[in-house]
Amino acid sequence: MDGKKNYKAHVMVLAYHGQGHINPMVQFSKRLASKGMKVTVCTMLSNTKAMKSASSSVIFEAIYDDATEGGVGAQGGFKAFLDRFEAIGSQNLIELIKKQENSEYPVKCLVYDANIPWASVIAKDFAIPGAAFFTQSCAAVASYYPMHYDILEKPLPLPAFSMPGLPPPKLPYLPSLGAATGKHSPIIQHICKQFDNIENAEWVLFNSFDKLEEEVVKWMSNLWTVRNIGPTVPSVYLDNRVENDNDYGFNMYKPSTEACMEWLNTKETGSVIYVSFGSAASLNADQMVEMGEALKQCTNSFLWVVKPTEQSKLPANYVEETSDKGLIVTWCPQLEVLAHKAVGCFVSHCGWNSTVEAISFGVPVVGMPQFLDQMTNAYFLEQVWGVGIQPKENEQNRTTAKEIERCINEAMNGEKIRKKAIEWKRLAKEAIDEKGSSDIYIDEIISRIVAL
The missing domain is CATH 3.40.50.2000 (Glycogen Phosphorylase B;)
Structure with a gap:
């Protein structure tokens, strides 16, 4: 043929x-x-x-x-x-x-x-x-x-x-x-x-x-x-x-597509915090605890991708304690999630593909880079493109729950950051037209x- x-x-x-x-x-x-x-x-x-x-x-x-x-x-x-x-x-x-x-x-x-x-x-x-x-x-x-x-x-x-x-x-x-x-x-x-x-x-x-x-x-x-x-x-x-x-057409892990999309469909526009650190990056145990506490304290619902290798780092009984507001999955269809109207911000490691996707879909980013080019991407998201905010680390090189929560609230509710995200979404689409x-x-x- x-x-x-x-x-x-x-x-x-x-x-x-x-x-x-x-x-x-x-x-x-x-x-x-x-x-x-x-x-x-x-x-x-x-x-x-x-x-x-x-x-x-x-x-x-x-x-x-x-x-x-x-x-x-x-x-x-x-x-x-x-x-x-x-x-x-x-x-x-x-x-x-x-x-x-x-x-x-x-x-x-x-x-x-x-x-x-x-x-x-x-x-x-x-x-x-x-x-x-x-x-x-x-x-x-x-x-x-x-x-x-x-x-x-x-x-x-x-x-x-x-x-x-x-x-x-x-x-x-x-x-x-x-x-x-x-x-x-x-x-x-x-x-x-x-x-x-x-x-x-x-x-x-x-x-x-x-x-x-x-x-x-x-x-x-x-x-x-x-x-x-x-x-x-x-x-x-x-x-x-x-x-x-x-x-x-290629995923290193099997995504929980049906569970994710059905759950998102029950949420209001712009109400969900999406958290994912990609296929290669991962948080250490202490940072996982801080992230978990931040999501617990936020008033918004959250969808958190915790890979199989990271499950043991979750606080004890965390899934059960947060089941009323959060969904924790081992992998998800990121494109469909970011394109969903319910997603209001993306807590990300700022890998380049995730960064491009967030910009293409007009989703503000809370940038928590883990290594190499992720540092540059987080810098540009905040300092150049105005569609991201990067939580500060403390003396122990850890980002506290309170600081993560502060940045999530800014990404979810900040008028300036949301306007910038919408503008970059338009420009991304124009580029490939x-x-x-x-x-x-x-x-x-x-x-x-x-x-x-």
Whole structure:
């Protein structure tokens, strides 16, 4: 059936592991496919199995068998996984591109997650354009850029983008990356590898839109050909131009969809506090107690996502004691929840996908970042976009229940923050509309690829 279709050209998309990386790249792939492109998404075997129902318009190919070769949690940890993925995945990707060379639709462009810099070498070897796709914000990437040159011990080619008052990033614990050597930690050194070979990229893509990060984009355009092609949110929530596109199609946990939506349907407009810290971040036991107390003290109802690994951190009998006003689930359909009229604010870790979704749906955010780019996103939500508020930590690096409650009340009831949220929702929708900047960029990329 695939051979009978008439495509404009063939694009291969190389996605990194992890929900936060895969979802935006698959959404971009759906958008390309809706415009007549043949799109093959390459990733790990477990991901391809999970994603096959995500879209009938996109082809999924495994280039690494994580069940056999070992995933992130296998022997040797994260670093060993990265080494195996590069050695095996790169060879399989090369063979897959070669296999397409004599077909009706050879690969004309390789879009790769910027966390996989070795893919740019493959694109160059095949003499096809490569596009680096960053799944973090322009601002977060701009904050890493000076560190990259610091590691190289070279002067910056232009002054760093100014973010006064931005705190240094908290770092996740990844011991397998090795012992600290030099000025920057192993995790920062790993992150800065995103900039390796980036000068070879035909385009540098972001899940963002121009008006959202206008000043950062101006700065960054002096370095690369930046194209903001977001928000990469399923089409039904923005422009409805991609048929049946109402979900990402990939969840690390099974969502309690029916229970969540039935419960929300019983609540008044803007009355619910939604709390979720994503698939990777989690609160420590002390902070869970403070969060639980804050939600108990608030007059509003709450929907709190507490992952299976976090259940033991809940105060004793908490679920029973709060059952009259709260619903606690292990996972939920976040898109449907944020789009629901009952939700009044989002208490979030400020991962980039969650941040983009909150902005796209016009939901104010109480930002409690846990590590890395989440710090930058929380800063911009509050200081630049005006749609968020960040609770302050005490001397023990903990945010008290009283402080969380204060910020929730401001997000739920503050007129200024709510007006800003509504305005950004309008601008997000405009960006992906037929004449919006993001859609124009996608058309420009397609035209360039087709012309090759």
